[in-house]
Amino acid sequence: MLRIAEDCVSQGHEVTIYTGQWRGDKPKGKINVEILPSKGLLNHQRHQSLIEAMHEAIQKDPVDLVVGFNRMPNLDVYFAADPCFLARAFEEKNCLYRLTSRYRFFRDCEKSVFGTQTDCQILSLTQRDQSVFQHWYQTPSNRFHMIPPNIPVDKFAGKKQAQCRTYLRAQFGLPSAANVILTVGSAYLRKGVDRAVVALSSLPEALRKNTWLIAIGEHESGGRFLQDAKKLGVADQCILAGGRSDVAELMLGADLLAHPARSELAGLVIIEGMTAGLPVLVTDICGYAHHVKDANAGVLVGTPFKQSALNSALFEMLTTSSDGWSKNALKYTTKLMHSNPPQFEASFLIATAKKKSKKYEVI
Secondary structure (H helix, E strand, C coil): CHHHHHHHHHCCCEEEEEECCCCCCCCCCCEEEEECCCCCCCHHHHHHHHHHHHHHHHHHCCCCCEEECCCCCCCCEEEECCCCHHHHHHHCCCCCHHHCHHHHHHHHHHHHHHCCCCCCEEEECCHHHHHHHHHHHCCCHHHEEECCCCCCHHHHCCCCHHHHHHHHHHHCCCCCCCEEEEEECCCCCCCCHHHHHHHHHCCCHHHHCCEEEEEECCCCCHHHHHHHHHHCCCHHHEEEEECCCCHHHHHHHCCEEEECCCCCCCCHHHHHHHHCCCCEEEECCCCCHHHHHHHCCEEEECCCCCHHHHHHHHHHHHHCCCHHHHHHHHHHHHHHHHHCCCCHHHHHHHHHCCCCCCEEEEC
């Protein structure tokens, strides 16, 4: 979101970000951050309260384009970074869940974006998920606009892999020859970090003792991560690193990126890993997994998921030279970068509101 806002500002426009919370330093210049209150005992009640506060703020200070990163009524453009709620409610939940007020609230929010009664434009990440939304809502195809993957070249510019390898091992007190598996993401189960822990525990003893799993992200189940590692006898090989500002250095210094997610609309971390030249071990359920296959930059674990397949793939990647995968990843992302238009999302937003004045609202 912030990158898109910065791209809009770089083209001479103003952005206000309305949110319920903000972590870290607020942006400067022509990006204004407004933190709004939300009330309610339940999660969906707080969402409803925040949406109402946003609508009130927009009425007081009218804008030209309302862009949502959460589903809510009255959006001009929605950035579809989350999977279809209705599909998951029917495919993963029982019928009693669909009688709850939580279900009705999030269903109505999603319908306000994708339903045929609105003309909200949708920035989508993958064709597969577009098809899912259209199955449930019959959304016209001309309202979807596919976003090319963002290639984060600047994130790794000027950083040397050899230095980053030394840096990573020094940061966590690891041997210089240690094998390092990296996971990046805040959802412990949804991102499949637990699967990576099991795979680590399955390695032959000599290999396992020289291999560490570093989990980056503010896991909602941090205790579960440590409990699973202890139960499987790999607590000494698992490090919960939390949120960090040096993810680029850690990616360049690791040996492979593991992303065996259970659900992942796209998975920008996959592209980031490839841009760093990091071999990727990923489940094919991820929207961007096909880039790993197309580039021959790692190993895909198929659907239906089998833990034994992930275990075997991890062993293969740790005992096979990674040079080929790394070179393929770098070559592929370089080609992808040159074939995609820069600042795609910002250009789309500006074009969408080109008949209006030069002020933009990003929620």
